[in-house]
Amino acid sequence: GLSGCINGQTYRLGRADFAWSAEIRTPPQEEGQWLLFADEQAPLCWIRLSDQLRPDTLAMLAELEKLGMEFELLSGDQQGSVEAIARELGIQHFTASATPEKKLERLRELQQQGKQVVMVGDGVNDVPVLAGAQVSIAMGDATDLAKTSADTLLLSSRLIRIPEAIRKARMTRLVITQNLAISLGYNLMALPAAAMGLIPPWLAALGMTT
Numbered sequence: 001g002l003s004g005c006i007n008g009q010t011y012r013l014g015r016a017d018f019a020w021s022a023e024i025r026t027p028p029q030e031e032g033q034w035l036l037f038a039d040e041q042a043p044l045c046w047i048r049l050s051d052q053l054r055p056d057t058l059a060m061l062a063e064l065e066k067l068g069m070e071f072e073l074l075s076g077d078q079q080g081s082v083e084a085i086a087r088e089l090g091i092q093h094f095t096a097s098a099t100p101e102k103k104l105e106r107l108r109e110l111q112q113q114g115k116q117v118v119m120v121g122d123g124v125n126d127v128p129v130l131a132g133a134q135v136s137i138a139m140g141d142a143t144d145l146a147k148t149s150a151d152t153l154l155l156s157s158r159l160i161r162i163p164e165a166i167r168k169a170r171m172t173r174l175v176i177t178q179n180l181a182i183s184l185g186y187n188l189m190a191l192p193a194a195a196m197g198l199i200p201p202w203l204a205a206l207g208m209t210t
């Protein structure tokens with residue numbers, strides 16, 4: 001949250017437990033991110049913020065599903081807002097009101113289950129999980145801390161680039177594996193043949209360059 005002093009009066013704006021810790025305040029149930037504004041005497045009002053999904057979010061999730069990947073939503077927003085977004089995107093597994101520590105705890109749980117986690121984030125609260133994931137991707141408009149904590153920086157703001165990058169990474173791994181297999185097979189055949197004089201050494205060396 002955010003706090004400030006105006007004319008000797010302290011004001012707080014943020015999560016309910018930050019703005020007014022004297023008692024538990026339940027945010028309104030309407031969709032959106034609700035912030036509580038309070039002074040030192042009492043809560044003053046609720047302020048609702050709403051986020052817009054990136055236009056290619058659904059397309060990205062569909063492509064990730066084709067790649068055989070599962071996805072999960074970890075958000076610091078309140079339950080109602082996160083639940084609505086998850087429902088709109090068809091995401092079954094989600095966590096709301098997640099602190100950085102809670103996000104990292106969930107990441108560790110997935111890793112202990114043997115899962116390879118790709119984390120995508122853009123905020124300061126995502127820094128611990130970006131640093132802890134096997135592969136982390138920061139958006140191009142992410143905070144500086146998120147960018148420095150991630151393995152990869154997505155220069156474009158289009159989410160569809162993420163499955164495209166995963167496809168290219170898989171293709172690159174396949175090519176590397178094929179090259180190593182071909183090289184090993186050639187060495188197993190050509191080197192013994194050259195050693196036994198079946199082929200001249202220069203021909204075996206020439207084959208290594210092709």
